[in-house]
Amino acid sequence: MDKNIVVETKDLTKKYNGTTVVDQLNLHIYENEIFGILGPNGAGKTTTILMLLGLTEPTAGTATVAGHNPTREPLQVKRIVGYMPEKVGFYDSLTPRENLKFIAELNNIPYHTIDAKIDEILKAVGLSKQADQRVGTFSRGMKQRLGIADALIKEPKVVILDEPTAGLDPEGINQILDLIASLPKRGTTVALSSHQLYQVQRVCHSIAIFSRGKVVVAGSLDDLGRKALAEGHYRIEVEVAQASPGLADILAKVKGVSKVETKDNLLIVSADSDLRAELARTVVHANVPLVQMKIQEFSLDAIYMKYFQEKG
Numbered sequence: 427m428d429k430n431i432v433v434e435t436k437d438l439t440k441k442y443n444g445t446t447v448v449d450q451l452n453l454h455i456y457e458n459e460i461f462g463i464l465g466p467n468g469a470g471k472t473t474t475i476l477m478l479l480g481l482t483e484p485t486a487g488t489a490t491v492a493g494h495n496p497t498r499e500p501l502q503v504k505r506i507v508g509y510m511p512e513k514v515g516f517y518d519s520l521t522p523r524e525n526l527k528f529i530a531e532l533n534n535i536p537y538h539t540i541d542a543k544i545d546e547i548l549k550a551v552g553l554s555k556q557a558d559q560r561v562g563t564f565s566r567g568m569k570q571r572l573g574i575a576d577a578l579i580k581e582p583k584v585v586i587l588d589e590p591t592a593g594l595d596p597e598g599i600n601q602i603l604d605l606i607a608s609l610p611k612r613g614t615t616v617a618l619s620s621h622q623l624y625q626v627q628r629v630c631h632s633i634a635i636f637s638r639g640k641v642v643v644a645g646s647l648d649d650l651g652r653k654a655l656a657e658g659h660y661r662i663e664v665e666v667a668q669a670s671p672g673l674a675d676i677l678a679k680v681k682g683v684s685k686v687e688t689k690d691n692l693l694i695v696s697a698d699s700d701l702r703a704e705l706a707r708t709v710v711h712a713n714v715p716l717v718q719m720k721i722q723e724f725s726l727d728a729i730y731m732k733y734f735q736e737k738g
């Protein structure tokens with residue numbers, strides 16, 4: 427499958443007063459994926475986001491967002507990128523509807539479509555009831571929801587969300603995660619930073635873990651799990667109907683298999699690729715009834731903790 431890169435950085439670097447806070451970063455975000463940016467406080471996530479948006483200038487290196495250089499072409503980038511900052515700010519005397527109308531007009535959204543778009547996005551973020559209430563009276567979570575509506579009203583090609591669920595109640599979190607998950611289908615690529623590992627695991631296709639201005643590991647959850655927790659191996663669990671002496675030796679001879687461990691009816695196969703089809707064929711060929719087979723799943727929590735315990 428050919429995938430287009432929508433956001434790319436090359437040796438992107440930011441120093442503040444001589445201190446490097448983003449260090450020769452090379453990121454790739456593909457079209458219509460949801461990309462999670464993780465890492466401890468101060469790791470450089472927000473600084474990276476600000477450089478992608480042209481809101482702060484890199485000290486060295488370059489960024490490209492949908493074909494544009496944010497430093498040299500900030501207006502083009504702002505036109506196609508939606509952004510929800512870490513701290514959202516609005517005109518307090520306006521209502522959500524008025525705030526969104528203002529943003530929509532600023533972005534040249536066709537006038538006759540604006541009202542319907544506003545109703546739709548307010549519903550998606552759970553603010554329909556408060557559509558005409560002054561934003562100055564809003565709770566933190568309500569402002570956060572409006573921030574997301576703000577970033578999405580122009581149906582951007584790319585949306586960058588800095589901690590989108592911070593301050594939301596559990597129902598709000600679910601609603602916003604569902605909304606984020608629906609964006610690639612509508613042609614919007616998402617980059618989000620978060621400390622909520624479970625939420626990142628739920629919606630992100632790719633993840634980069636930042637530490638001290640560098641990406642320490644990046645890839646799909648499976649890639650990360652294999653790198654951090656399985657010495658780069660695929661672990662495949664093969665469950666058979668009853669313990670079958672000799673099967674472990676047979677599986678160990680399959681090309682690409684490095685180790686087979688046996689626990690009663692379960693054989694845990696370490697391999698250098700996803701050999702499920704080949705293993706299934708081999709089990710059946712050995713006349714052993716196969717109950718099920720699955721590839722080991724990783725929890726982002728375990729991956730993250732492993733990184734920061736060992737390398738933090």
Ligand SMILES: Nc1ncnc2c1ncn2[C@@H]1O[C@H](COP(=O)(O)OP(=O)(O)OP(=O)(O)O)[C@@H](O)[C@H]1O
Pocket residue numbers: 442447465466467468469470471472473474
């Ligand atoms: N305007 C600034 N001037 C000087 N130092 C800054 C500035 N902005 C950020 N920094 C420093 O850069 C480093 C990275 O900050 P950044 O805000 O990018 O971290 P972050 O990963 O977003 O953290 P958090 O998880 O807390 O949001 C920190 O050490 C911070 O103090």
Ligand SMILES: [Mg+2]
Pocket residue numbers: 471472473512588
């Ligand atoms: Mg931040």
